[in-house]
Amino acid sequence: MAQQEISCGLDYITAPDLQACLSEALHANYAFIVSPIIHPRFRRPILPSGGTVGGFTRSDMILSPQDWNSRIVGKLSEYLDPDAPSPIVRQRHEDSLNEELSYCRGLGLPAVMLSLHSKYTNNLARTLHTYFETSHHPTLIWASVPMLCHKTLKANIDIDNENDDAWNEPWHWWTKFHERMGWDKRIGVVIEMSADLPSQDILKRWLGEPIRAIIVPTSLFHNNRKGYPVLSRAHQQVVLSMVEHDAQVIVSGARRSNIEYYLQYLYRVWKRRPYIGDDPMLSYAKGWEDYLQTPLQPLADNLDTHTYNVFEKDPVKYDQYQKAIAQALTDIHKKRKGEGIDDHQSDSCIIEAKKCEVGQGDNTVKENERPITVMVLGAGRGPLVRATLNAADITNSKVKVIAVEKNPCAVVVLAAQVREVWRDRDVIVIPGDMRQVNFSPKADIIVSELLGSWGDNELSPECLDGAAGLLKSGGISIPREYSSYVAPISSPRLWAAARAASPGNSAQIEKNLETLWVVYMQNKHDIAETKCVFTFDHPAKGMKNYEGQDLTDYRGLPMTDNRRCTTLTWEVEQDNVMHGFGGYFDCLLYGKEMISIVPSTHSPGMISWFPIFIPIKTPLRVMKGDKIKAIFWRCVSARRVWYEWIVEVGVHTTPLHNPNGRSSEMLL
């Protein structure tokens, strides 16, 4: 969850008197301090098991347990290199590392910080694996890296456009280390801000990582005219963007000012950050960032009151529907004028219409006009009925509304609305599954909202095709067309969250990584652009046989094939690790009226859908210039619908996900 407040810590290079350091920092309003675990006075014996009497660092009695548990981030000794080339040095450092880790475990520190200096971290990662396997306290590991690798920068001084390497390098250290730790969610990254700042691309890639803190060296501050330390606008921006992604701030280095001033300045920067405006999505999504939910199955399960309540509050969706319905009504009027009112199917409608005229005296619709039949399929508690009636009023149309709903609880609400709110209007409620009801007259317009976060994933195609017999030939379906979209993303956090959704059950882990998750994604990075996957049209064109004849099913409805298979490719523009896909949809309701949750065309303020996250079982390392190839299948059997997917990068391939819908499916 994005923080309301900025949380700052103070870094001590050395802390001979830990109590004094902590008091000083708390007095200056810092929330925590970062301090070496090893007291500078103690020298260690060669072997963990060997010989020297007494401890190797300070006693844990000098602070209260509460302070140890919440105020102290312990820094492992900087010099430790358990991946040193010399076997003897490596072993000695590994022993010392274990000694420090074991002390941290004893103290129950909230976090232990270590520095990464290179891509060689196999033995470090192995040692930390063992630490996690043998530790039950939820200590976090903070791995700190510089933003810029000065060594690489110097090595590349001549080749101008290779300087990116100096920015890439620390990201590679971090991500290799994180990969070796199995993308464990207990591991976070701490970035030390540099005087120079990287390109937006590099910065954005960092924002996809689980950033726990940003180290702001005091040397980056300069004094303003009043003598107070301040940061450049660019540095402020970097700090803000990280804090918005949940990072804490660590002030580090020589004190050129009173330490309180740094903190006060950071508070001020955070408070006067640009106001993001009233985007209802942002306030609606607060608290749901990166929180995984399983998609609803409104067809198999009936929605509950709470869910209806939430959906009906969308300030945008029903407006769009209303506009689309109004447009459709207008178009039908025009068409009828063009054709005259003679129409083979109109007789029974006129009879019906006459009955309904009673009590509609204040209606401006011409008495003799045939009503337009609008069928709302999956009417729920009536928001689309409302939108239809509004559209009729606006366009001066006479409508007959037929609300079809399968959920008995919602039918109760609909019936009450007809009795109480819509008693002057021509509204009929038909309880039942739209794929099974039969009704006359047929509809001029069918209105439905059966879309999931990935478009067709709540089985809108199957429902609407099953209800095709309710629509007049040449009638209008709202929506007319919808498509699903994906973009390959990097997100260790989402991947680890999906993986861990049922801890301790590895059969479940496999299922979790073959499932679509609804989630408001925050801590992720788009590796490449969003592309279209599957598209569905309504009313659907039926299939033809070899001779070009229309194929129909036993009810005489057109036979449709809602199976799909789509191959997508992307070129990678920056070294990255792919953890899965972000998934979205857009939908053409009618005319030009759209609703969309595709990031580039998102309907402003529409809150009804969070995106989906589609994981891949094995994260794939992708390098600049690599081609990502993804294949998605939509599979249909008599009883259910499911997706399968596979990703290839060069000669490397993921396993096939969700074969035969074994891990996730939508029931018909």
Added chain:
Amino acid sequence: MAQQEISCGLDYITAPDLQACLSEALHANYAFIVSPIIHPRFRRPILPSGGTVGGFTRSDMILSPQDWNSRIVGKLSEYLDPDAPSPIVRQRHEDSLNEELSYCRGLGLPAVMLSLHSKYTNNLARTLHTYFETSHHPTLIWASVPMLCHKTLKANIDIDNENDDAWNEPWHWWTKFHERMGWDKRIGVVIEMSADLPSQDILKRWLGEPIRAIIVPTSLFHNNRKGYPVLSRAHQQVVLSMVEHDAQVIVSGARRSNIEYYLQYLYRVWKRRPYIGDDPMLSYAKGWEDYLQTPLQPLADNLDTHTYNVFEKDPVKYDQYQKAIAQALTDIHKKRKGEGIDDHQSDSCIIEAKKCEVGQGDNTVKENERPITVMVLGAGRGPLVRATLNAADITNSKVKVIAVEKNPCAVVVLAAQVREVWRDRDVIVIPGDMRQVNFSPKADIIVSELLGSWGDNELSPECLDGAAGLLKSGGISIPREYSSYVAPISSPRLWAAARAASPGNSAQIEKNLETLWVVYMQNKHDIAETKCVFTFDHPAKGMKNYEGQDLTDYRGLPMTDNRRCTTLTWEVEQDNVMHGFGGYFDCLLYGKEMISIVPSTHSPGMISWFPIFIPIKTPLRVMKGDKIKAIFWRCVSARRVWYEWIVEVGVHTTPLHNPNGRSSEMLL
């Protein structure tokens, strides 16, 4: 298991009368026939669900269930291409494929054969996944590929050394397909032999794949002087090598001779194949090929009689020990002569020796000579005691043998042997763990055999270091040194077997792929050469502290560190897929006497150890020129020892295997 007999089938391009075809083949002594599933007379409707009356192929009543179940390999229609570029064609072929598969499922065929024509098999693999998920009959899938891709050959005609591509290409088709099927053991490959034959490297790589059959086109036969069809020597060799790896043979194509002649010829080739000789290992291993066993833990568990029985039958191991002991005895004699017999530790020995002289009248040892104390650590039922006594006889040495054994059952046997067989010899039995017993006199020679298939994996280092107090300063340890070895291998069969060792339990799958397996490996291919991993010396040199002083434990024994970490790299010489490592050991007993199960130096006829297979969790695709980097750790805690490993190829890495010994360990 390697076959005793050759099993041949006859391929029918078309089988209008299946009964007649089968009768003909059986009459000519073929074991089975390969026939298209679709009868040539039937044309299929466009849709599986759609319209046409009647079946799409012949009735299953024409053969008996037994014949369907054992004599018929069904061929899917050649033209089916569920990965066609056109979505409509793809979908139609997928539907037809499902129809044919579903018919095969109904018949319960032993195997279904399909042809691979390209590397595009994603949709085929997906369809087969669904087939397996929904099928409970153990039908095998045979994927046939040509040995040589003529298309690639023609495309590369100008570039001479690129012709390898034409041989590589079909292997890539197969292996990509197999990878997409998750290396499922129900999938096998069928190779169609070509007139030209590939290099030995390519052929050997094929032998690492699960080859179910080799198709021998009749066009490869020529007529000998008597007019009978025969194969060239090179083609015979290829057929033999495949049949030795469990392949069946399918005779295919136009009948230029009586079909019986082909079969009779193949039988003859198989019968007169070169005699492999009396390698005891080959006859001992028969039936154990590619069969995975968990390694013994003789330290934690006591061995049973049956196991002792097997080990004691080794015709080579104890000979080698006997030679090594003899050499050591000779060297001690020489040394004593050089030094004179004065020796600080000799007093109690002399006293003991005098007692033992009673009843040794027929011994040629000089009466006054001090006996050499030989301690057999882990004496089991006595084979090394026997070897020591033999060595003493051969070298005319007077020995005092002390047999230490912790297994009470074995101690019973030893005591009986002392009473009955060795009553004239100086043999003492000490029951107990060699790490805990204390005994005087100290040994001149310690003899032990505590080695596992991977050298130290039965904890020989820990046992011998714990027994270091039993050896005189300057004494001899037999063995003196041993090392473990690995080679990266490709073996879908071993990998799938390890993965499936506990079906249905995915927590177990993870464990299985983090475990060492003892196995006589047959169906595998070495990707690169065998390299040394860990080495241990005995008596072990102790560690020193900063000041160069020896470190000792509470008993005054040298402190040793048996943890290890080794990084190995290999360059890949041929595109391949790595599934894990083959593991071996060698051991210098004393002088020049070795025992080894490293393939290049394997002690001829020694049967006591099968190699080990070390899997990796995710098979890694490696390309010619790639570098494989493997890191192995040997980790030690107070109670147990375990291995961890990780493999890197370019930017790709496996997870860390067995962190903290969570899946496999050896108890101390």
